[in-house]
Amino acid sequence: MIDDAGHPQPEVLYEVSDHVATITLNRPERRNALNWNAYALLEQALRDASANNDVRCVVVTGSDPAFCSGDDVMEIMAGPKKFASPKDQMTVRHKPTPAAMAALECEKPMIAAVNGAAIGWGMELALYADIRIASANARFSEMFIKRGLVCDVGGFYRLPAIVGPAKAAELLFTGDIIDASEAERIGLVSKVVEHDALLGEAYALARRIAVNPPLALRFMKEGLSRSAFGDPQEIGAWAIATIRRLMETEDHKEGVASFLEKREPVFRGL
Template structure:
């Protein structure tokens, strides 16, 4: 396991049993995303990409909130200026926020969000970018952008219609309405709601299960689902064919079949 970082660090990291846990650690600001915090998250996602010992990633937050979105003060988005001296929000999106979301979606390993409290604005969409979202019963998801005359970002305008449908996406975006965790589960925005005290233990159990699973299969599933949003059925059938061809040649497939026939647990290695 990694050494325990100092409490004041904006991102706490721990690697245990193949699970890389990233804990947003700015509780005084409900873990609002500063430029430093985003840079650290990207660093750890890059680490997860290349380090074989990382087989799953778990993202959560300290304190009362998962993430309150962008830090509008301090070192937040409002401090990046364009040539005309006005804030250039597009520049910080291009340099930091968008690379972070792309890194989560393209990572060939499962990414789990454990939403422990309010997930507002970009914090909500950071959670929705993850592969599986668990939430504490007291959590809520808040597309707050319209309250400051902005558009949902960090993929929000893509995730919402794909996850909850066009009608709900438009209402959520334009009304800036909060969605309690149980309602988010009911409408398919997230996977599961858990009692507050059970959230982190259950999230770690799920992450550990995924870390012990067939990571090649997970990577192929992520690629296929990412492509499904724009592929035709014929294109998706071809993608599935190519994925099965590749996976069928893997040691994990051989092990999975052998374990199934022998009625024993499989031991996957990612090979």
Template sequence: MSQKTVLLEVKDAIATITLDRPKALNSLNDELVDDLTETLEKVKKDDEIRVVVLTGNGKAFSAGGDLNYLVSIEDPICARKFISKAGNIASLVITMDKPVIAMVNGVAAGAGFNLALACDIVYCAESSRFGQSFAKVGLVPDCAGMFLLPKAVGTHKAKELMFTGDLIDAKTALDLGVVNKVFPDETLREETYKFAKRLVRSAPISLSLMKKVINKSGDLDLDTATELEADLQTICMKTADHKEGVKAFMEKRAPVFKGK
């Protein structure tokens, strides 16, 4: 592999993963999918990393699948393998035990839209646009889109967005619950890292367990949910972080959590 299509920078316990095919609007081909998978696996195993920021280089977060690459795949077995690998990216983001923030700096279309949805928090620039563009090119949503979008916006709105492939602007995305916050383009990066630093200071075990349960909440009944809460709370109560949190509260200072 000559040159990576995904960049990784780690600073102050924050990993920044940047899709780096700007001339192709960070669209997904086999190389980028492999590079992103490798990077996510690396970040997942690094205990020094507390928070992950996912973004794109250039004018787009990601325009989705690289159409030129997709039409070049003639073997259906190879096509299925590629789409499965793209779905695995979403799975890696969702199941990672660290908070992942999507910093959407431009267009997020197709699989790019769904990759943003896979993240725990979505911040975007005012100029960002979101679109489930699959139907316009005779495809169905992938990268876990048909699982994620209905959870975010409801069944009927998800069908509308997917059936039409219409682009929506940042304000509409905010109103629908697709994104958490919208910022002026020039302050997006500053605001994203300000929030990431807040999460770095949070108790990592707590955040990890919250993420796992919330992601499964749609599959839990009340009794199962309360039993699970009891189990996990018991675990948390025995951690050094809990003791530190209580001590810091009593001493009226900020806690220093170590993930233990």
């Protein structure tokens, strides 16, 4: 992204004010789709927020018009630097996506201020937050099935605990897009507000959290994670191994090609 003075802007913005860290995905021209660099910057921002003793709450959002539209298809799914092929997998250690683990291991309470589309890994990112507040413009979809893939650790590890196993199965098996009101109805988000009020609402909540004792907040979050979700490492490792395998299938290639060619896919189970 280029600012008004013609200077390039980071693809992920990070700032701290009043004990609140704000992480903003900043590729609005790509609807905040994540390329390899953005993934790395997001991971680093989450690690920095977790390690910074001045931070007591984290707000994650996107530069309008989207929250995050998932992976950048041109770079990650259609580009040269893809996941390892099956013949290389014996030398690859299957482990969860680094940015996912940075989010899940963040010791600070995290709020997702979902300002627009949260699609694919964008929905995963929202799931990694402890609390989700949505703009009326928000849309959600675990669309991995449409690309012949499975979701990351968020869809398997957190979604069933948040919305229930049956609703999670419906969202994962169909790849359907739901709007903000439906997301609120099923408990995916805590609240839906007018678009212009979203960040104000998120920061008001973050400040109410940040005035509390930092150590108690850390252990409160840990206790909630232990009771509701357990350990994500095993399911995350399985998900990444499966994604690598599926990325070599003809159905995945058809899912990507149909997206780029703006047509309906034809899947053959190959």
